[in-house]
Amino acid sequence: MPDDGLIHADLLIVHGDVFTMAGDGSGYIEDGAVVIAGNRIIETGASGPLSLRYRAARVIDATDRAVLPGLVDAHVHGGIALLRGVAQDSDSWLRSLEPFVNAMSLEALLAGSMLTVIEGLRSGTTTFCDNSPGIAHSLPFYEKAGPRVAASPLTSDAVPASSDSTGALPKFSDEMRALGLIETRDLIERWNGAGAGRIGVQLGPRAADFCSEKLLAELRDLSEKHGLKIHMHLAQDKRETAQVLRRYGKRPVELLDSLGLLNERLIAAHLIDCTDKEVERVARSGASMAFCPSSLLICDGILPPADVFMDCGGLVALGTDETSSNNGANLFSEMKIACLALKMKRADAAYMPAWKALRMATAEGARAIGLGNEIGTLEAGKKADIILVDLTLPSLVPVMRRPVRNILPNLVLSARGDEVCLSIVDGKVVYENGRMALFDEKDAMGFIRKTAGEICLGAAREAAETRTAPFVMTENGEY
Amino acid sequence: MPDDGLIHADLLIVHGDVFTMAGDGSGYIEDGAVVIAGNRIIETGASGPLSLRYRAARVIDATDRAVLPGLVDAHVHGGIALLRGVAQDSDSWLRSLEPFVNAMSLEALLAGSMLTVIEGLRSGTTTFCDNSPGIAHSLPFYEKAGPRVAASPLTSDAVPASSDSTGALPKFSDEMRALGLIETRDLIERWNGAGAGRIGVQLGPRAADFCSEKLLAELRDLSEKHGLKIHMHLAQDKRETAQVLRRYGKRPVELLDSLGLLNERLIAAHLIDCTDKEVERVARSGASMAFCPSSLLICDGILPPADVFMDCGGLVALGTDETSSNNGANLFSEMKIACLALKMKRADAAYMPAWKALRMATAEGARAIGLGNEIGTLEAGKKADIILVDLTLPSLVPVMRRPVRNILPNLVLSARGDEVCLSIVDGKVVYENGRMALFDEKDAMGFIRKTAGEICLGAAREAAETRTAPFVMTENGEY
Numbered sequence: 001m002p003d004d005g006l007i008h009a010d011l012l013i014v015h016g017d018v019f020t021m022a023g024d025g026s027g028y029i030e031d032g033a034v035v036i037a038g039n040r041i042i043e044t045g046a047s048g049p050l051s052l053r054y055r056a057a058r059v060i061d062a063t064d065r066a067v068l069p070g071l072v073d074a075h076v077h078g079g080i081a082l083l084r085g086v087a088q089d090s091d092s093w094l095r096s097l098e099p100f101v102n103a104m105s106l107e108a109l110l111a112g113s114m115l116t117v118i119e120g121l122r123s124g125t126t127t128f129c130d131n132s133p134g135i136a137h138s139l140p141f142y143e144k145a146g147p148r149v150a151a152s153p154l155t156s157d158a159v160p161a162s163s164d165s166t167g168a169l170p171k172f173s174d175e176m177r178a179l180g181l182i183e184t185r186d187l188i189e190r191w192n193g194a195g196a197g198r199i200g201v202q203l204g205p206r207a208a209d210f211c212s213e214k215l216l217a218e219l220r221d222l223s224e225k226h227g228l229k230i231h232m233h234l235a236q237d238k239r240e241t242a243q244v245l246r247r248y249g250k251r252p253v254e255l256l257d258s259l260g261l262l263n264e265r266l267i268a269a270h271l272i273d274c275t276d277k278e279v280e281r282v283a284r285s286g287a288s289m290a291f292c293p294s295s296l297l298i299c300d301g302i303l304p305p306a307d308v309f310m311d312c313g314g315l316v317a318l319g320t321d322e323t324s325s326n327n328g329a330n331l332f333s334e335m336k337i338a339c340l341a342l343k344m345k346r347a348d349a350a351y352m353p354a355w356k357a358l359r360m361a362t363a364e365g366a367r368a369i370g371l372g373n374e375i376g377t378l379e380a381g382k383k384a385d386i387i388l389v390d391l392t393l394p395s396l397v398p399v400m401r402r403p404v405r406n407i408l409p410n411l412v413l414s415a416r417g418d419e420v421c422l423s424i425v426d427g428k429v430v431y432e433n434g435r436m437a438l439f440d441e442k443d444a445m446g447f448i449r450k451t452a453g454e455i456c457l458g459a460a461r462e463a464a465e466t467r468t469a470p471f472v473m474t475e476n477g478e479y
Numbered sequence: 480m481p482d483d484g485l486i487h488a489d490l491l492i493v494h495g496d497v498f499t500m501a502g503d504g505s506g507y508i509e510d511g512a513v514v515i516a517g518n519r520i521i522e523t524g525a526s527g528p529l530s531l532r533y534r535a536a537r538v539i540d541a542t543d544r545a546v547l548p549g550l551v552d553a554h555v556h557g558g559i560a561l562l563r564g565v566a567q568d569s570d571s572w573l574r575s576l577e578p579f580v581n582a583m584s585l586e587a588l589l590a591g592s593m594l595t596v597i598e599g600l601r602s603g604t605t606t607f608c609d610n611s612p613g614i615a616h617s618l619p620f621y622e623k624a625g626p627r628v629a630a631s632p633l634t635s636d637a638v639p640a641s642s643d644s645t646g647a648l649p650k651f652s653d654e655m656r657a658l659g660l661i662e663t664r665d666l667i668e669r670w671n672g673a674g675a676g677r678i679g680v681q682l683g684p685r686a687a688d689f690c691s692e693k694l695l696a697e698l699r700d701l702s703e704k705h706g707l708k709i710h711m712h713l714a715q716d717k718r719e720t721a722q723v724l725r726r727y728g729k730r731p732v733e734l735l736d737s738l739g740l741l742n743e744r745l746i747a748a749h750l751i752d753c754t755d756k757e758v759e760r761v762a763r764s765g766a767s768m769a770f771c772p773s774s775l776l777i778c779d780g781i782l783p784p785a786d787v788f789m790d791c792g793g794l795v796a797l798g799t800d801e802t803s804s805n806n807g808a809n810l811f812s813e814m815k816i817a818c819l820a821l822k823m824k825r826a827d828a829a830y831m832p833a834w835k836a837l838r839m840a841t842a843e844g845a846r847a848i849g850l851g852n853e854i855g856t857l858e859a860g861k862k863a864d865i866i867l868v869d870l871t872l873p874s875l876v877p878v879m880r881r882p883v884r885n886i887l888p889n890l891v892l893s894a895r896g897d898e899v900c901l902s903i904v905d906g907k908v909v910y911e912n913g914r915m916a917l918f919d920e921k922d923a924m925g926f927i928r929k930t931a932g933e934i935c936l937g938a939a940r941e942a943a944e945t946r947t948a949p950f951v952m953t954e955n956g957e958y
Binding site (some may be wrong): 023024025026027028082084085086087088089090091093099115118119122123293294297298299300301302303323326327328330333336337339340341343344345346347348349350351353354355392394395397398399400401402403404405406407408409410413414416417418445448449452453456459460463464468469470471473474476477478479 | 502503504505506507561563564565566567568569570572578594597598601602772773776777778779780781782802805806807809812815816818819820822823824825826827828829830832833834871873874876877878879880881882883884885886887888889892893895896897924927928931932935938939942943947948949950952953955956957958
């Protein structure tokens, strides 16, 4: 190494429009640079001075590129991604999905997470909060493919667990509870901190109507013991409220509070069947909210109350939920929909400005899932999870820097997702110019297609017998 | 030519998942084919028999491709596309836009239409209802670049025409009216039917508050004489209503009716400041509606009443409005937002199913703009405006054909737009695999960037003086 007085770095990104998202706004740096050593950012600043101070193994010229923290998908069931588009436009998404869910194998869950990762990485997502049954089976793929993951199983001890009827209360099974706890403990032991820290574990009780009090309490204890987040659905539909009320005489928020679950370790998804008072109670407890606007609008025609949650000082992260309801795993699309739907709800064009949506998918999203010290902003000391977005593509043209800097609103409100040209996770390039760096995408897609074919065969009879809405639309030639 | 008994065609598309959109649904053909001779479709059907019957100069294998009618953008102000992202998140989009509008030249209007065409063609749009001042200046580009266009000038005789205040009534100028009519007549004479019929003209009074009764009546007469559509904003904001009420003692819908403008020749954009009764009156008159959900949600936080219009039997087409408000020109994104916003308004997940959104952007959109006999479906006799969409890209995987055919819901709710791999207009390939076929995109983008730079310089002082919301967000480091 030449003795030129320069500091050695591994990666130097220069001449970008850098949005660090540090502080309260966008943390913009014009002609900005990001310096990476190992898996961490060691400095950000103006390209001129940093170029003079550092020598790097690879220098990336980010001229005409926006440089952003990798996006955080705070709530995504990768496992059921293969069921994309089979249950939409229906009075009951869950019922329409059921014939396909019943035809799924463990392989299908893996294939689903693979598809989610492929689609997500191609749209700028670098962290996936993947909440899926059998998630351990998918983690070797996550380890290889390179993204960051906060993995949680979808734990339930209710029998049957798949019905969406508001009728009979399911029974709780001691055996399933024990199995769920074994799965969770194994997951923590084998995977928490694996992949040089890229893989983390969260606890994943499905919801208050799918878990006994006993299971919830044991997961709460595990969460306290290991300092892990509990990632669960809360007040996600009327069924949950009805069942919890019948069983305990309490509504779901009240129940969770009485069990000691309403606190800063909780990530609550959806909060659909909630009064504003209940939303406030959750927000003020320090819990965060996973906000999945597309999915809930498609499944239920309802916008989750992210505005109320934020107004009460709560931290909101953005999630795609699952391609089987969203129907994509594209956080650029999700940011736009979050802005538009909240502006519509509030009848206020100035509400939910683009920069807040980008913070929701980066800085705030990272804090909400408990990784605020590690990722979400481009700052010295943070892990190097970074995306580059090509500003020469027509959806982001023209770039203006003054008198108004139009890059950020166009990233949020116009980008399709395919403008992402480079993704770095933990200091490593995982995606570049249409190619996955660490795995064979073609092989993965072959496996995904084959598995999807098996699901179709398996679901055929039940879909025809139950005549789900999308089955009927297919038959009628509408689909 | 060999005497093999085969019929000669120019283009044969085979083995596609063909959505003809003929009839009332999706008109799906599995392993389908489309046969094109000259600028028209001569047959559609199953690939097997058609392959045996036709010989074509070019055969396109559409295996793993959806084959659709090209999308129709029924309301787009191409001219102001360069002002993308400078006026969002603001109490008054129009006021925030003004410093930039005031810095525009005729060249900027051309550059804007170029950008709209480039972005649109790259996302499956083949027909643009471009309603822009100085549109004649952009038509040579449309002629060369290949898309279909229904061009209308943005005609106004109000002085000043740019204010959005609800205060003083503008005066109407005889000279401007005369100039507007000359521009319109010239446009009809020079351009209506040009480009072998690809270029059509519509009449484009800006709105009832920007046009005198006299101008509206003269445009009505021209429309009757030439059988041309009148494409105009109607009830687009409270300003319009307030001004029209003060001037005539009537609300805008009433005024248009009294002038004989409320009929099947009218394409009415927005209908924002309308009672449901008024929406019904417009729908029942036979007029159609241009529905631009993203734009109105971004500018005003209001969803236009497309549901009411449809419920009254009215024909609704989809539009992107302009990248300066949308912020994209991407009808795939617009279809998703149309579905989600209408489901939200009606609190009904089954409302506005995906197939209706696709019809809105194809068959119904074409009828709404008066081209229903020419385009909008893939049927024998129609002009060959066709797009191919790559179903192997992750956002559209997996493809299922039974028991539920998931292709259409995923096209509407998941596609980013970049899955479009081939676009044909009037029988000619205009876009293929990332490349424009008929013009140099790089040259065009250079011109667009240069022109945008000039606008920024020109707008700097006024934006700083008036401190528009986006200017302040830029200054504050939020943008």
